[in-house]
Amino acid sequence: MRIYRFDEIDSTNRFLREKDDVLEKDLAIAKVQNAGRGRRGNKWVSTEGAALFSFALKHDLGIQDEEYMKLPLLVGYSLLYSLKEIENLDYKFKWTNDLYLEDKKISGILVEKIKDYYIIGIGLNVNNLNLEEAKDKGMSLREKTGKEYDLEEVILTIVSDFFKSFEEFKIGKWKEILEKINKVNYLYGRRIEIVNFDKEESGIAGDILEDGTLEVFVGNEIKKYNIGSIHIAKK
Ligand code: BTN
Numbered sequence: 001m002r003i004y005r006f007d008e009i010d011s012t013n014r015f016l017r018e019k020d021d022v023l024e025k026d027l028a029i030a031k032v033q034n035a036g037r038g039r040r041g042n043k044w045v046s047t048e049g050a051a052l053f054s055f056a057l058k059h060d061l062g063i064q065d066e067e068y069m070k071l072p073l074l075v076g077y078s079l080l081y082s083l084k085e086i087e088n089l090d091y092k093f094k095w096t097n098d099l100y101l102e103d104k105k106i107s108g109i110l111v112e113k114i115k116d117y118y119i120i121g122i123g124l125n126v127n128n129l130n131l132e133e134a135k136d137k138g139m140s141l142r143e144k145t146g147k148e149y150d151l152e153e154v155i156l157t158i159v160s161d162f163f164k165s166f167e168e169f170k171i172g173k174w175k176e177i178l179e180k181i182n183k184v185n186y187l188y189g190r191r192i193e194i195v196n197f198d199k200e201e202s203g204i205a206g207d208i209l210e211d212g213t214l215e216v217f218v219g220n221e222i223k224k225y226n227i228g229s230i231h232i233a234k235k
Contacts, residue, residue, distance in 0.1 A: 001025040001159075010035035012054040013121035017114045024058040024117075027159055029152065036123060039097060039110055049128030050140070053155050054121040055162075059113075063170065068118070069226065070174070070212040072097045072111050075120055077181045078165035079107060082158045083124075086149070087141055092186035095205075095214045099124075100186050104139035120162070126154055175210075182207050192216065194225055 002023065009015060012028035014037070019026070030052045036044035046052050059068070076093045083091055083099070092100045099107040110121040125140035126149050142148060169177065182188070187205035194201050194216065203218035213224040 004028045006030040008032045011037050016054050016119045027055045029053045044123050051124040051126045057118045059116045078162045082161040093184045094186040101139050106139050
């Protein structure tokens with residue numbers, strides 16, 4: 001594993017995406033990012049004390065393309081259960097890419113495809129206390145426990161656990177993995193609004209299904225969603 005450490009960089013995802021000789025398990029870690037990227041073009045607040053890192057996964061030609069749709073879920077699952085080993089708290093997985101603790105976001109995941117590689121970027125609030133503009137929506141491990149953590153140790157545990165989870169996924173353990181994901185499904189039973197392209201619908205979220213989509217009860221219908229932005233409905 002090659003590790004690239006930066007005191008400051010624009011974005012660790014951008015760094016690996018543009019790296020010509022990228023290899024599987026290459027890992028980029030930043031203390032601070034000045035242009036951290038979130039999903040749908042959002043900015044990711046990247047202050048010191050957070051775990052800010054990206055790593056590369058080579059597209060395995062033995063795995064069908066649609067199986068990779070489940071990758072964000074697999075990353076979220078693996079990250080959640082890694083965190084439980086570090087600090088056994090009641091984390092929830094918010095389909096499709098976020099981890100929550102006590103109704104506040106503790107981590108965001110950005111998966112991007114470039115040539116034969118998936119670049120998996122994770123922002124995890126660990127030691128940071130100043131969540132700035134994300135204050136009422138974000139939470140860090142230190143805020144919850146009062147402890148300080150060794151960031152590099154946390155990151156290496158998460159990356160190594162991910163590759164173990166990916167091996168389980170490859171040998172056909174998706175069903176068992178999905179069961180564990182559904183145990184920590186943040187959206188389950190909540191009224192949510194789904195903004196899908198220009199259309200907005202409201203319904204009650206159910207389970208995450210075998211194909212990685214989310215089941216939503218909209219009126220008398222059961223619908224499945226695989227893309228679009230999703231929010232909890234405002235009361
Ligand atoms: C999201 O919640 O929208 C995803 C946020 C992902 C942020 C991480 S921080 C490390 C990596 N580098 C980036 O620029 N983004 C990801």
